[in-house]
Amino acid sequence: xxxxxxxxxxxxxxxxxxxxxxxxxxxxxxxxxxxxxxxxxxxxxxxxxxxxxxxxxxxxxxxxxxxxxxxxxxxxxxxxxxxxxxxxxxxxxxxxxxxxxxxxxxxxxxxxxxxxxxxxxxxxxxxxxxxxxxxxxxxxxxxxxxxxxxxxxxxxxxxxxxxxxxxxxxxxxxxxxxxxxxxxxxxxxxxxxxxxxxxxxxxxxxxxxxxxxxxxxxxxxxxxxxxxxxxxxxxxxxxxxxxxxxxxxxxxxxxxxxxxxxxxxxxxxxxxxxxxxxxxxxxxxxxxxxxxxxxxxxxxxxxxxxxxxxxxxxxxxxxx
Amino acid sequence: xxxxxxxxxxxxxxxxxxxxxxxxxxxxxxxxxxxxxxxxxxxxxxxxxxxxxxxxxxxxxxxxxxxxxxxxxxxxxxxxxxxxxxxxxxxxxxxxxxxxxxxxxxxxxxxxxxxxxxxxxxxxxxxxxxxxxxxxxxxxxxxxxxxxxxxxxxxxxxxxxxxxxxxxxxxxxxxxxxxxxxxxxxxxxxxxxxxxxxxxxxxxxxxxxxxxxxxxxxxxxxxxxxxxxxxxxxxxxxxxxxxxxxxxxxxxxxxxxxxxxxxxxxxxxxxxxxxxxxxxxxxxxxxxxxxxxxxxxxxxxxxxxxxxxxxxxxxxxxxxxxxxxxxxxxxxxxxxxxxxxxxxxxxxxxxxxxxxxxxxxxxxxxxxxxxxxxxxxxxxxxxxxxxxxxxxxxxxxxxxxxxxxxxxxxxxxxxxxxxxxxxxxxxxxxxxxxxxxxxxxxxxxxxxxxxxxxxxxxxxxxxxxxxxxxxxxxxxxxxxxxxxxxxxxx
Numbered sequence: 001x002x003x004x005x006x007x008x009x010x011x012x013x014x015x016x017x018x019x020x021x022x023x024x025x026x027x028x029x030x031x032x033x034x035x036x037x038x039x040x041x042x043x044x045x046x047x048x049x050x051x052x053x054x055x056x057x058x059x060x061x062x063x064x065x066x067x068x069x070x071x072x073x074x075x076x077x078x079x080x081x082x083x084x085x086x087x088x089x090x091x092x093x094x095x096x097x098x099x100x101x102x103x104x105x106x107x108x109x110x111x112x113x114x115x116x117x118x119x120x121x122x123x124x125x126x127x128x129x130x131x132x133x134x135x136x137x138x139x140x141x142x143x144x145x146x147x148x149x150x151x152x153x154x155x156x157x158x159x160x161x162x163x164x165x166x167x168x169x170x171x172x173x174x175x176x177x178x179x180x181x182x183x184x185x186x187x188x189x190x191x192x193x194x195x196x197x198x199x200x201x202x203x204x205x206x207x208x209x210x211x212x213x214x215x216x217x218x219x220x221x222x223x224x225x226x227x228x229x230x231x232x233x234x235x236x237x238x239x240x241x242x243x244x245x246x247x248x249x250x251x252x253x254x255x256x257x258x259x260x261x262x263x264x265x266x267x268x269x270x271x272x273x274x275x276x277x278x279x280x281x282x283x284x285x286x287x288x289x290x291x292x293x294x295x296x297x298x299x300x301x302x303x304x305x306x307x308x309x310x311x312x313x314x315x316x317x318x319x320x
Numbered sequence: 321x322x323x324x325x326x327x328x329x330x331x332x333x334x335x336x337x338x339x340x341x342x343x344x345x346x347x348x349x350x351x352x353x354x355x356x357x358x359x360x361x362x363x364x365x366x367x368x369x370x371x372x373x374x375x376x377x378x379x380x381x382x383x384x385x386x387x388x389x390x391x392x393x394x395x396x397x398x399x400x401x402x403x404x405x406x407x408x409x410x411x412x413x414x415x416x417x418x419x420x421x422x423x424x425x426x427x428x429x430x431x432x433x434x435x436x437x438x439x440x441x442x443x444x445x446x447x448x449x450x451x452x453x454x455x456x457x458x459x460x461x462x463x464x465x466x467x468x469x470x471x472x473x474x475x476x477x478x479x480x481x482x483x484x485x486x487x488x489x490x491x492x493x494x495x496x497x498x499x500x501x502x503x504x505x506x507x508x509x510x511x512x513x514x515x516x517x518x519x520x521x522x523x524x525x526x527x528x529x530x531x532x533x534x535x536x537x538x539x540x541x542x543x544x545x546x547x548x549x550x551x552x553x554x555x556x557x558x559x560x561x562x563x564x565x566x567x568x569x570x571x572x573x574x575x576x577x578x579x580x581x582x583x584x585x586x587x588x589x590x591x592x593x594x595x596x597x598x599x600x601x602x603x604x605x606x607x608x609x610x611x612x613x614x615x616x617x618x619x620x621x622x623x624x625x626x627x628x629x630x631x632x633x634x635x636x637x638x639x640x641x642x643x644x645x646x647x648x649x650x651x652x653x654x655x656x657x658x659x660x661x662x663x664x665x666x667x668x669x670x671x672x673x674x675x676x677x678x679x680x681x682x683x684x685x686x687x688x689x690x691x692x693x694x695x696x697x698x699x700x701x702x703x704x705x706x707x708x709x710x711x712x713x714x715x716x717x718x719x720x721x722x723x724x725x726x727x728x729x730x731x732x733x734x735x736x737x738x739x740x741x742x743x744x745x746x747x748x749x750x751x752x753x754x755x756x757x758x759x760x761x762x763x764x765x766x767x768x769x770x771x772x773x774x775x776x777x778x779x780x781x782x783x784x785x786x787x788x789x790x791x792x793x794x795x796x797x798x799x800x801x802x803x804x805x806x807x808x809x810x
Contacts, residue, residue, distance in 0.1 A: 002583050003594045099385070099559050103572035107384065114385040159596065259596065317596045 001159045005104060007318040008097040009160060012105075013151075013167035015094035016113070019087045020144035021175045022077055025051040027137035028211035033070065035203055047207070048073050054175075054182045055085040078129065079120070087140060088120045104160045109150045116143045162255040166313070169251040174306045176212075176245050180235060181299045183208055205231050212243045232295065233287040245302065246282040252309070253279055259317070271312035278305050332367050335753050340742035341487050342756060343408060354411040354804055357522045362406070367752050373515045374405045374749055380511050386504070388562045388792060402797035403508060404748050405515065408759060408779040409523075412806025418489060418763065419773045421673030422479055426765050428663040429496060429650040433473040435666075436649055437463045447665050448658045455733055456655060457703035458497065458648015460611060462618055466635060468644045469542045472767050475642035476535070476606075477651075478502070478778075481673070481761045483744035490676050490741075491659070492760065496651040497643060498608050501778040501798075502531060502764045503566035506573075508800040509776070524805040526775040531764070532573035535606070538768030539574075542640035543603045550603035550640070552576045553593065555584070557609050557625045567608050581609070586629035591639045604640040605630075611645055653702035653736050654680075677739055681732035690728060690737045694721040697737040699728070712788065714740055743788055746799070748781055758782045760790050761801065775803040 029047035048070050052058040057076075060083065065072045080086045084093075095117045102110045119125050120140075129136040148168065155161045183204075205226050209215040218226070218234050221241075238244035253275040260268040290298050338345060344355045351359040362370070378400070387398040410418070435442050436453055443450040453459060478499030480492045509528055513520060536552070543550035556567035558580050571578035583593050584602065592599035607614065613623040618631040633639045649655065657678040660671045679686040679697070690697060694713050701709035711724045728735050745756035763777035779799040780790035790796040 001596050002577060002579060003596055004580065004583050005577075006596045096559070099564070099568075100578075102385070102568040103578050106572075110385060111383050115383050118382065 001104070001163075003318050005101050006159070006163045007314075008101045009105070009163040010167035010313070010318075012094050012097040012101065012113070013148075013164040014171040015090045015097070016144050016147050017168045017171040018085075018175065019090035019094065020141055021172075021179075022051070022055065022085065022087050022090065023137045023140040023144070024211045025054060025179070026074060026077060027134055027141070028207050030070075030074070030133055030137075031210075032203065032207045046070070047204075050182055051077060054178045057083065057085045074133065079126075091117050091120055101160075105151075105164075106154055108154050109147065112143070112147045112150050116140075116147070119143070157258070159259055162258045165255040166252055166259070169248040169255070170306060170309060170313075172243065172248045173245055173252065173302065176235065176243065176248070177299050177302045177306065179208070179211075180232070181296065181303070184295055184299075201228075202226055208235075214241060214243060217241055229287055229291070232290065236290070237282055237285070237287060239283070246279070249275060249279045249282060256313075269312065269316050271309045271316060274305055274309050274312065278302070332362060332370070332754050333747075335755055336747065337756060339745060339756060340758070341483055341485050341744040343483075343744050343746040343759065354409055358407070358409060358519070361519060361522065362747075362754070370405065370749055371752055377403055377405055377511045377515045380514065381507070384507075386507055386565055388565065401504060401792050402783060403511070404757075404781055404783075404797050404799045405512070406747050406749055406754065407512060407516075407519070407800045407802045408746055408761075410761075410801065410803050412804055414489075415775065415803045417672060418481065419775075421489075421491075421671070422763060422765050422773050423771045424663060424667065424669060424672050425479065425491065425494070425659065426474065426477055426767060426771055428666045429477075429494065429659070430472060430474050430767060431666040432662050433496075433644075433647055433650050434471055437466060437646060442662070442665055445665070447661050448655065452652075452654045452658075452733070453649060456649050456652035458611070458646065458650075458652050460646035460649075462631065463644075463646035466645070469544070469637075469640055472542070473644040474647045474650065475538055475542065475644070475767050477643075477765045477767070478762045479765065481763065482676070482741060483761075484676075484741050487744070488674070489761075490674050492676055493653075494651040494656065494659070495762075496647040497610065499762070499764070500563040500566055500608075501762055502774070503569040504798050505764070505774065505776055505778050505801070506531060507569070508798060512800045523802060525802045526805055528774055528776040531766075531774050532570060534766050534768070534772055535570065536574045536576070538766050539604045539606055539640070539642060541768045542642060544637055544640060547603050551593075551601055552604045552606065553579045553584075553602050555579055555581070555605050555607040555609055555627075557581075557613070561608075563608065570606070581623075581625045581627050584627040584630070586627065586633060589629075589633050589636050589638055591627070591630065591633050602639065604642070606642050611648065614645075653700055654733060657736065676741060679737045681728045681735055681737070686737075687728070687732060691725055694725060696740060698740050699724050699735055699737045702734055702736060710789075712740065715788075740788070743782075743790075746779070746781065748783070748797075748799075750783070755785070757785075758788050758790065759799070776801045 026048065029051055032047040052061055052073060055077070061073065061076050065076060076083055077085065078087050081088055081092070083089050095113050098105060098110055098113045125136065128139065151161065151164055205228060206215065209218050209226065209231060212235065214235065218231065221234065221238070234241065234244065236245045239246055239250070241247055253272065256269070256272050256275060260272065338347070338349060344351055344359065346352055381400045381403060387400050432442065442448050443453060474496045476499065478495040478501060480495065481489045482492045483489050505528055539552050540550055552574070553576055554567055554571040556564060556578055558564065561567070568578055577593065579593055585592050585594060585599065587599065591602040591605070593602050609625055612619045613625045615626045615628060615630040616623045617628045630639070631645070634641055634645070657675065657680060660675055663669060663671045679690050681687040681690055690699070694711070695716065697713045699711040699713070704710070711720055713721070743758040743760055746759045747754040748757040750757070759779050759781045761777050761779050764774045766772045779801045780792070780796045781799055782788055782790045783795055783797050
């Protein structure tokens with residue numbers, strides 16, 4: 001496949017994945033703020049504002065919106081074309097990339113991304129957003145999932161598919177790392193597994209699980225009440241849950257292997273080597289060890305690997 | 321001017337007035353024979369149902385991103401070409417004339433290009449003035465003596481036809497370089513089938529779907545000798561080009577890669593594309609980039625769209641190009657008036673399709689006539705297209721006419737003039753009812769092992785009332801064109 005096309009595919013699905021996660025963050029943030037008292041705590045960001053930190057957009061937001069409120073944050077992260085991290089910003093870049101790959105992704109996948117883009121820029125989206133923000137974000141989420149569903153159900157498992165997968169799962173590792181990092185940092189100290197959880201904390205951890213569509217699955221698999229260690233174990237180390245970091249790293253490595261080809265014993269690219277090492281670490285590490293080493297440094301390490309994998313993919317496939 | 325005779329339901333045709341040559345109605349307001357079934361069907365559907373289906377068609381196009389880019393304002397805005405849901409019908413006999421006429425014209429123009437770059441017999445025999453050929457903006461010195469595979473230059477052409485007041489089809493313009501619009505022909509048909517399935521059952525419409533198969537077969541045919549399974553690509557200037565959708569559509573339909581200049585690289589005279597598995601060879605390029613931008617080493621050095629060294633590879637016979645280089649000499653508007661003579665010269669036949677009467681300012685008597693009648697003529701710059709650089713006399717201001725008069729006197733070779741022709745009109749869905757609008761027709765011709773005319777074509781319609789400009793860049797829309805199968809070959 002053309003290197004240019006491969007690069008566009010990779011970024012198309014990265015941007016759509018990011019857009020979906022921004023919608024998830026804002027939706028759950030809004031939901032949490034409706035529970036009285038959640039914003040309390042000096043130095044604590046409100047859940048919606050936390051999204052600004054997760055997306056590294058706090059400074060750019062404050063530059064354009066002095067003394068702004070929740071609505072301004074939502075507006076900025078949803079419709080502001082100037083903000084590179086807004087849903088509309090993401091979707092339009094995804095579309096720009098997809099435009100140059102129409103002949104390989106097929107009519108259905110292209111149309112879905114185009115529909116989402118046209119919807120977001122139109123009046124209907126505005127009215128929905130005002131009438132029911134939650135309904136609006138759900139629609140965005142579902143639209144992104146439909147994009148992925150069409151990829152799954154209309155594309156053959158060739159290079160096109162695997163570059164799309166690679167972009168999606170690498171982005172998901174990245175954003176999950178950021179979300180967990182921000183969630184744990186805002187409490188200044190990493191959660192102490194021995195301390196009793198207050199009702200407020202419970203709401204927040206539950207919110208985190210819900211934003212990842214993980215609440216029910218967590219309860220079934222951990223058979224336990226919601227507590228920080230369990231949540232971290234589940235969202236980082238679970239091998240089967242599709243938004244858990246370990247699961248996503250494994251999908252990245254699989255797709256990369258398919259792209260590179262070659263036999264199983266041979267490691268053909270540095271990106272594959274990096275992913276393989278991360279995957280086996282996630283497979284064999286115990287959650288207690290993560291906390292021993294420090295949760296934040298551990299998450300930092302994942303972010304670093306993610307960035308390096310991205311750079312290696314760029315070097316190996318896109319800059320021929 | 322009278323209203324057509326419509327039976328019970330007058331809402332749909334209530335505002336309809338006959339003018340010019342009407343495609344659907346005869347001068348007495350009765351539907352022409354091949355339009356009767358459609359006319360009845362439209363009456364039964366009624367304005368509301370038509371409106372609903374029109375919006376359906378519009379939405380479908382928008383969601384599929386079937387757009388083109390308008391240059392100028394806001395550095396390129398994406399739009400869909402307005403699509404009119406009333407199909408334009410061409411009956412079998414009339415189509416046969418068009419088909420033969422186009423085959424004849426394309427064959428002759430191709431011989432003309434070959435001659436101009438080799439023996440120049442037609443110039444020596446004084447049939448076409450050499451200064452017009454060498455002064456044409458599409459003439460390429462680099463092509464002199466260059467043998468192209470199978471002596472075919474204009475593999476893909478789009479010849480614009482109009483129908484004057486007497487109902488005869490005439491050639492208005494030849495497009496021999498990189499004509500666009502065929503993707504709309506195919507897409508319009510798809511959308512019409514979704515929106516008006518029952519209409520198709522009542523008509524015996526010739527399919528257009530095999531165009532891309534034929535295009536692919538032609539591209540394979542021009543591969544360098546000894547190349548059994550040629551790697552074919554479509555070369556586009558990129559996503560910001562106005563016809564990008566078409567480039568992508570054609571690549572997709574043919575199952576070949578769509579490349580930009582930066583995806584290609586030359587190595588020892590061979591063209592390669594950059595892929596995730598290294599460099600891979602390219603044998604045939606369907607290029608949708610103009611000559612000037614194709615290779616910065618040969619043509620414009622500031623071009624970032626092209627591929628350095630491509631022309632050398634072409635000269636060496638290592639890659640096939642469609643269309644060949646230098647075909648612009650055949651569609652120059654300065655050459656256009658000579659097309660009938662070109663046909664007679666090479667083929668010894670009378671032209672089947674005529675030209676529009678054309679005056680050339682280079683001829684003193686013509687110049688006098690033009691300058692005295694600017695308010696009634698259409699003046700065109702010979703090297704412009706897309707409806708740019710034109711003066712439409714009856715719709716012009718005094719300042720515009722004075723400006724063109726000056727230009728014509730300064731540069732008589734740069735312009736031609738034609739009488740303002742009332743293009744034929746066709747019922748078109750405007751604000752909830754049908755009204756007559758002027759149309760033209762661009763059929764597409766492929767020159768491979770044989771010369772094939774796509775049975776259909778792009779019917780362009782000038783949407784503003786009374787307007788004669790059908791170009792999409794000037795507010796024109798499109799219609800699906802149905803070529804009907806005759807009784808004998810049904």
